[in-house]
Amino acid sequence: MDFSVPASLRELLSRVRAFVDEELLPLEAGAPWIGPFRDLEPRLERLRQLAKERGLWLPTMPGSAGGLGLSLVELAMVGEELGRSPWGHYAVNAQAPDAGNMEVLLHFGSPVQQERYLAPLLAGEVRSCFALTEPDYPGSNPTWLGTTARREGDEYHLDGRKWFASSADGAAFALVMAVTDAAALPHRRASLFVVPSDTPGYRLLRNVPVMGHVGDGWASHGELELVACRVPAAARIGDEGDGFAIAQARLGPGRIHHCMRWLGICERALDLLCRRAVSRRLTPAQTLADQQVVAHWIAESRAEIDAARWGVLHAAWRMDREGAKAVRDAISLLKFQAAGVLGRVLDRALQAHGALGMTDDSVLSYFFRLERAARIYDGADEVHKSAAARGILKRYREAAEADG
């Protein structure tokens, strides 16, 4: 077993680190998260050009799609570096939800869908959103949806309501999950459709306010209405009933991406915590770091981040070799574990900053507000814990049944 990082990856990681340190962290001056995302966009556009010039564009995509062609392990390590900035993934066109949508279109899209939707997404010319969750149905059970797609000749008519479609504001198209056969087995009921956002009947009702922030553009979560929204049959991705399987395929690597991005945020928060600990004086002779409780926060954070990283990298390494299905339980374990580490590390860093940590002057409060959702999106903690425990208990149950 060799844990060393190959020289070529070390070189890429140091270029990504330099890009984040020199180009992205300076963007935080003036706390742009207070204002609308559109004010930041021109500067991010320039950085996107720079990312292309520096060979950092599309780390999530294979070489054949103009990407860096990284393995999942390599991508995970790059993702951690990018995660230290709120806009790291965006700057290299690897941001959610577009990165997942690119994978869907690449692996399951028809040649026409790839030309019309994937190509401009890869070029960074358009954005997209993924609309699965609904206000009136439990997102935790994605086989039970209210949105329907009724076949009428060569068309489907979509009706329903979606929300928390991240980045729907300004998206050129949505990938929409809708029931095509309510009588089918639960996992075969829904299909996935590409719906351009200018299709009559498709409407962005609002950006859903989250913890006091409405958001806009890429940094928003939309509520959508579909009323007699007609799309050609060719807008369906894959076969009828494939929707759930495609969404699952999207989520496997996607959870690894999220976990490593979170660990990047953790590293950033721990760095800020340590800087604060040695610089904040409680008396002329004592700093925060002299307090045992603060020292323990630092040690606990270091231990939790490192443990989570090994878990995520190991799952990525296995996924590279065995495929997503083989590591489903491992991904469930690390999804809630990493989300928990993120919450705890951010909380300690914020606490150590006192009132400053609560202000929007600090990136910590921005990360804290944004990432409380980590324990909810891509599967709530409780759902992942139950799934992982089911996997662990399977052979015990079978043995118990065999024993009578």
Ligand SMILES: Cc1cc2nc3c(=O)[nH]c(=O)nc-3n(C[C@H](O)[C@H](O)[C@H](O)COP(=O)(O)OP(=O)(O)OC[C@H]3O[C@@H](n4cnc5c(N)ncnc54)[C@H](O)[C@@H]3O)c2cc1C
């Ligand atoms: C910031 C953010 C971004 C998002 N982006 C997108 C997006 O781009 N596209 C999209 O389609 N959706 C998105 N979502 C929605 C997200 O996927 C859902 O919120 C999630 O799947 C949970 O569904 P729900 O909100 O309907 O909660 P519910 O399913 O109603 O569950 C509520 C709570 O009940 C508990 N619970 C549920 N099931 C179980 C169980 N089996 N056992 C024990 N406890 C349980 C959990 O604590 C859970 O948090 C986003 C959400 C957030 C917060």
